Amino acid sequence: MPLLELENVTASYGAVKALHDISLNVAEGSVVAMLGANGAGKTTTLRAISGTVKVVGSIRFDDRPITGLAPEEVARRGIAHVPEGRGILAQMTVLENLQMGACLRRDRAGIKADLDRIFGYFPWMSGRTGSTAALLSGGEQQMLALARALMMKPRLLLLDEPSLGLAPTVVRSIFDIIARINREEGVTILLVEQNAKLALRAAKHAYVLEVGEIAVSGSGQELVRNESVRKSYLGY
Amino acid sequence: MATELFLAASFQGLIQQLVFGIATGGLFASLALALVLIYRAMETLNFAQGEMATFTTFIAFTLLTSLHLPYWLVFPVTVALAIVLGVLVERVIIRPVERAPVLTLVLVTIGLFGIFNGLMGIIWGYVVRPFPSPLPTTPILLGGVGISYQDVGLIAVSTVVLVLVWLFFTRTRVGLMMRASALYPEVSRLLGVRVGWMLALGWGLAAGVGAVSGMLVAPIEVLDPNMMQSILLYAFTAAVLGGLDSPVGAVVGGLAVGVILALVGTYIPGAGELRVAFGFLVIILVLVFKPGGFFGRVQVERV
Numbered sequence: 086m087p088l089l090e091l092e093n094v095t096a097s098y099g100a101v102k103a104l105h106d107i108s109l110n111v112a113e114g115s116v117v118a119m120l121g122a123n124g125a126g127k128t129t130t131l132r133a134i135s136g137t138v139k140v141v142g143s144i145r146f147d148d149r150p151i152t153g154l155a156p157e158e159v160a161r162r163g164i165a166h167v168p169e170g171r172g173i174l175a176q177m178t179v180l181e182n183l184q185m186g187a188c189l190r191r192d193r194a195g196i197k198a199d200l201d202r203i204f205g206y207f208p209w210m211s212g213r214t215g216s217t218a219a220l221l222s223g224g225e226q227q228m229l230a231l232a233r234a235l236m237m238k239p240r241l242l243l244l245d246e247p248s249l250g251l252a253p254t255v256v257r258s259i260f261d262i263i264a265r266i267n268r269e270e271g272v273t274i275l276l277v278e279q280n281a282k283l284a285l286r287a288a289k290h291a292y293v294l295e296v297g298e299i300a301v302s303g304s305g306q307e308l309v310r311n312e313s314v315r316k317s318y319l320g321y
Numbered sequence: 322m323a324t325e326l327f328l329a330a331s332f333q334g335l336i337q338q339l340v341f342g343i344a345t346g347g348l349f350a351s352l353a354l355a356l357v358l359i360y361r362a363m364e365t366l367n368f369a370q371g372e373m374a375t376f377t378t379f380i381a382f383t384l385l386t387s388l389h390l391p392y393w394l395v396f397p398v399t400v401a402l403a404i405v406l407g408v409l410v411e412r413v414i415i416r417p418v419e420r421a422p423v424l425t426l427v428l429v430t431i432g433l434f435g436i437f438n439g440l441m442g443i444i445w446g447y448v449v450r451p452f453p454s455p456l457p458t459t460p461i462l463l464g465g466v467g468i469s470y471q472d473v474g475l476i477a478v479s480t481v482v483l484v485l486v487w488l489f490f491t492r493t494r495v496g497l498m499m500r501a502s503a504l505y506p507e508v509s510r511l512l513g514v515r516v517g518w519m520l521a522l523g524w525g526l527a528a529g530v531g532a533v534s535g536m537l538v539a540p541i542e543v544l545d546p547n548m549m550q551s552i553l554l555y556a557f558t559a560a561v562l563g564g565l566d567s568p569v570g571a572v573v574g575g576l577a578v579g580v581i582l583a584l585v586g587t588y589i590p591g592a593g594e595l596r597v598a599f600g601f602l603v604i605i606l607v608l609v610f611k612p613g614g615f616f617g618r619v620q621v622e623r624v
Contacts, residue, residue: 135511137507137510137511155510156507156510156511157509157510157511157512157513157514157515157516160510160511160512160513161513165511166511168507168508168511172505172507172508172511173508174501174504174505174508176504177500177501177504181497181501184494184497185497185498185501185509185512185514186512188494188497188498188501188512188513188514189512189513189514233512237512237513
């Protein structure tokens with residue numbers, strides 16, 4: 086039984102169809118990647134799951150339908166969506182951003198423990214809790230977005246292009262942490278990424294989207310060996 | 322000798338006017354804060370803020386005079402009722418037009434203004450009524466300066482209200498959620514915040530703060546359905562002066578408007594009659610020369 090199951094999901098922005106009949110599965114505990122060019126529908130797929138775009142079809146999470154639920158209700162079921170552009174609360178402090186991640190939780194002790202654990206992943210953060218989030222670097226903002234999502238104690242993490250606009254070394258450390266989060270916290274991850282090499286290394290399973298449809302799917306290894314994927318997305 | 326006496330008298334007069342100005346300024350500040358709370362959440366001005374305040378003051382009046390409840394019970398009960406009223410107004414009347422253009426929202430609040438004013442006319446009539454005050458009318462003498470208990474009470478109550486609102490927004494979980502919802506509604510929803518309810522709570526809080534200012538005004542003026550209208554104008558002035566999206570600005574702006582009005586009214590002959598015009602003048606000057614107000618939000622963003 087997959088944790089997340091999309092069946093024949095179609096989404097449109099006004100008259101423009103952005104997704105045609107997408108079906109995909111995310112197994113509990115896995116990292117699944119979605120690849121594809123700009124405009125292929127990767128972001129829309131994540132938005133369909135988190136309820137920020139209207140969809141037709143069936144989306145099931147933990148064996149219960151979540152199709153058509155408002156974003157706040159989807160979040161309350163345990164899906165944390167780190168949106169395109171990170172969605173930092175720019176005028177608030179680092180600590181307030183983290184507190185907002187935990188804003189629905191009442192277990193003070195648990196929140197405190199999670200904060201400490203998160204400072205373990207991102208040691209720089211503990212010294213800068215009072216900084217305004219807008220003043221962080223792009224990489225730090227991406228880490229803050231990840232950390233805030235973790236404060237929600239999600240079962241499923243939706244990540245939209247965590248590497249976007251970041252220096253390669255920063256990207257590497259962020260992907261290391263994503264892998265650790267999956268391993269150590271047991272959080273299932275659905276990852277959208279333009280950087281196919283990175284994504285395929287991180288993911289157990291991957292889907293390739295082309296103009297709103299799933300073109301290829303398979304394990305990371307299989308896709309690396311797939312010739313058309315290699316030519317189009319890996320560039321060799 | 323005569324000049325010395327005159328100087329002393331005018332100095333005492335100045336102090337008295339300053340205290341009076343700060344007291345009325347606190348009043349403008351709390352109503353301005355109510356306006357800012359709603360402006361931050363939906364970028365519209367609530368033209369009915371003053372009428373809602375008067376409406377709840379009438380409720381307090383009924384509780385005091387018909388049910389003969391003690392003042393110190395009526396005060397918190399009225400604030401609580403005002404919060405409920407604010408939440409209801411948002412859920413029932415504002416919610417359906419939440420996503421409408423700003424002009425629609427403004428028109429709806431002007432409609433609300435008419436509804437509340439008319440309701441008060443139907444229920445309580447347009448006769449002016451004296452509103453009881455818990456404070457004595459004798460002045461306190463401090464070093465030769467006479468200060469009224471009313472002014473001191475005004476300053477004390479508005480200070481408490483402003484501090485409570487500040488603590489609520491900076492120290493509580495719900496306050497944090499409300500701030501985030503106002504600034505970043507989409508992201509807040511992704512974090513599980515029911516933004517619609519935060520908006521309703523914002524209306525409730527604004528109505529509660531408004532109720533306090535209504536109950537503070539009523540003993541100074543007289544209670545009638547139009548009581549808050551001129552005060553709303555000064556609250557607008559204060560909010561624009563401080564920056565419509567800045568709670569701190571609302572408070573500073575309110576105090577500034579209060580003090581300036583008191584001084585202008587005393588020291589410029591004939592200016593007392595032009596107080597309302599002065600309010601508009603300040604609004605126009607600020608909008609022309611400093612459209613964001615003095616404490617308006619400065620966007621800090623890194624791309």
